[in-house]
Amino acid sequence: MxxxxxxxxxxxxxxxxxxxxxxxxxxxxxxxxxxxxxxxxxxxxxxxxxxxxxxxxxxxxxxxxxxxSITEPAVQVSVYMAFSKGDKFEHVIQKSTELGAYEIIAFPSARCVSKPDEKSLKKKLERWQKIAASAAEQSGRGRVPGVLVMGNYQEALSRAVSSDLAILFYENERSTTLKMALQNTPYHSVSLLTGPEGGLESREVGEAVSAGLQVCTLGTRILRCETAPLCALSAVMYDSGEF
Amino acid sequence: MxxxxxxxxxxxxxxxxxxxxxxxxxxxxxxxxxxxxxxxxxxxxxxxxxxxxxxxxxxxxxxxxxxxSITEPAVQVSVYMAFSKGDKFEHVIQKSTELGAYEIIAFPSARCVSKPDEKSLKKKLERWQKIAASAAEQSGRGRVPGVLVMGNYQEALSRAVSSDLAILFYENERSTTLKMALQNTPYHSVSLLTGPEGGLESREVGEAVSAGLQVCTLGTRILRCETAPLCALSAVMYDSGEF
The missing domain is CATH 2.40.240.20 (Hypothetical PUA domain-like; domain 1)
Structure with a gap:
């Protein structure tokens, strides 16, 4: 229907x-x-x-x-993705909406090469929210995920830690897996942060730890910046019993 | 490096x-x-x-x-995707390779609207294998996943059941989750089958059950045909302890 x-x-x-x-x-x-x-x-x-x-x-x-609506997941997952080149954020908005994300948030980080200026941002936000609405209709969601933009990296960290679990994925992390993080804490809301094409700086990873985020690996393979958030979101939905 | x-x-x-x-x-x-x-x-x-x-x-x-190589996953996942329109299979080849798939296989099904003819298939296979090789290099894989094409639906089913676990995802399945399937059987190899844009016919789902596949849900939301295989692959990698 x-x-x-x-x-x-x-x-x-x-x-x-x-x-x-x-x-x-x-x-x-x-x-x-x-x-x-x-x-x-x-x-x-x-x-x-x-x-x-x-x-x-x-x-x-x-x-x-x-x-x-019976199609909304029990877990609220906030997908935080660093600004990236081309239409990668649009891709992540569409796919995250299908996969059940609660909200999708773009944030700036040191190695982001592409940040929209103030003027174009308003138009982009409108466009991004439409992509979420269209994906919500197609996938049978009961609500449209909000699409938000953070002014700076610290703002993203501060907002993320209001979730039961806030996780930053970093390619140099070797020991702590997402599974460890999810199984150590009962969670109703989860924030997942992933970096831009060039990765996060180690200084930024330190700032995330100071802010209260956990740093996890997504495995030994290097994921593209548009693949990582969708991989993590799928895993959280699986872990929380969605499928 | x-x-x-x-x-x-x-x-x-x-x-x-x-x-x-x-x-x-x-x-x-x-x-x-x-x-x-x-x-x-x-x-x-x-x-x-x-x-x-x-x-x-x-x-x-x-x-x-x-x-x-230390980047190859312990579990061997075969991603079977029904032929789909446009460059969706290419997208799935690239992303599945990053996510650690062992092989990626296209197969025909009743509602596939786009099947390459014999003549163009050879060129396409070469192109597809190059996409896998390039993604393997970028993501740091130790091997290049094979890209294969099945001649018909039955061939895909017969091949899939040689894995420890062979799972077909169907949007009308409500009760059996992927988690149930993975937790009921120890597995070293898994085959994951997903349908085309228009979905699988119920007759085809019956044929899969007869061939020995399990039918599972990927949740209450309708996933696009290029999203479903990557969601399932991410979940299997997570379940098997990759991250």
Whole structure:
């Protein structure tokens, strides 16, 4: 069943209306009267709706009772990725959303060669949030992960340690595995931090330890900066019993 | 240290020579006399070598003792992915290699909309094997995963069940998780099968069960056909103690 995210205001009442981009998307899907779709408030609530009318720019719906989404994972994983070149962050937003991330956060680090300036950042954030929304619809999520940007590295560290577990992955770490970290602490929320193309500086790893993060390995192979966060996220979802 | 894969013949002796694409690659990296690199035979053996001379089309090396690669995982994972559109298989080859896959295998299934014909297949296989070799070099692997193509679905199933564990992922499976499958059987080799964009037909899932595969879920969210194999591979590597 096709899935549409609407604002909390558009979500209440027995008769709902899809407008704007949602209506356009419904047109593309050739929705017809009598078909059923799912409407989500983006916060984990959803309703099955029956299309009652399709007209220019709007699709009218008759909504059933509100249900709690069953596709949201029990664990809240925050994926922190250092700014990287090209469209790697967009790739990670799409895949992390499918894999169940709670939120996806870009942060600057010493060896980042590509940081968007203030001016382009606003547009990029809008675009990134749309990628998350689209991936959430396609993968059947009950909420759209927030996409955030940290102003500096310290801000990322301070925010990350508010999770039950905050883990930084570093290619020179040999002994502490992700499994050790996950099995030593009961967790409901986890922050996963990974570096840019050139890796993190050892000074930055020291700062993370001082801030209270654990430093872990993702194995002996060197993962690309867009592979590491998805590998770690998959492992946490597996460990927490999602599949 | 830069890493080069050579043939077993080029690997023996105290004085080695890089030629062809390896020499060209060394030129790109601006290798100079005195620098150290790693030479791999692609079968899990490697040697640290010192560059002794760089000339047109060849790089001469003085080789140290043969060592066993420490970056190859203990578990042998075969990633079977149904033929898919665009460059998704190439993406999966690159990422699976980084993540430690033993081999990567494309197979046809009923809803595959894109199957290369006999004529283009040979060229594609060469290209795919190069992607694996390049990813193996970059990620520091000790061997290059084989890239194979199965002629039909049954062939994929028959081959897969020769592993200690053969698992097919199906979005309509609700109860059996990957964790259940991995924790019920000691494993040294695992085959992971995932379907194409349109999913597997229920008839095909039945055939897999008849052939001896287990059917598992990857969670309640719908993963894209290029996300599912990498998620499953990451989880198996995690479960087997790689990180």
């Amino acid at each position: 096709a899935r549409f995210f609407v604002t909390p205001e558009e979500f209440s009442g027995d008769f709902l209306v899809l407008t704007g981009e949602n209506a356009a998307h419904g047109k593309v899907l050739r929705l017809r009267s009598g078909e059923e779709i799912i409407i989500c408030d983006g916060c984990g609530n959803e309703r099955v709706c029956t299309v009652s009318d399709v007209s220019d720019g709007q699709i009218s719906l008759v909504a059933k009772a509100v249900e709690h | 830069a890493r080069f894969f050579v043939t077993p013949e080029e690997f023996s002796g105290d004085f080695l020579v890089l030629t062809g694409e390896n020499a060209a690659h060394g030129k790109v990296l601006r290798l100079r006399s005195g620098e150290e690199i790693i030479i791999c035979d692609g079968c899990g053996n490697e040697r640290v070598c010192t560059v002794s001379d760089v000339s047109d089309g060849q790089i001469s090396l003085v080789a140290k003792a043969v060592e066993h």
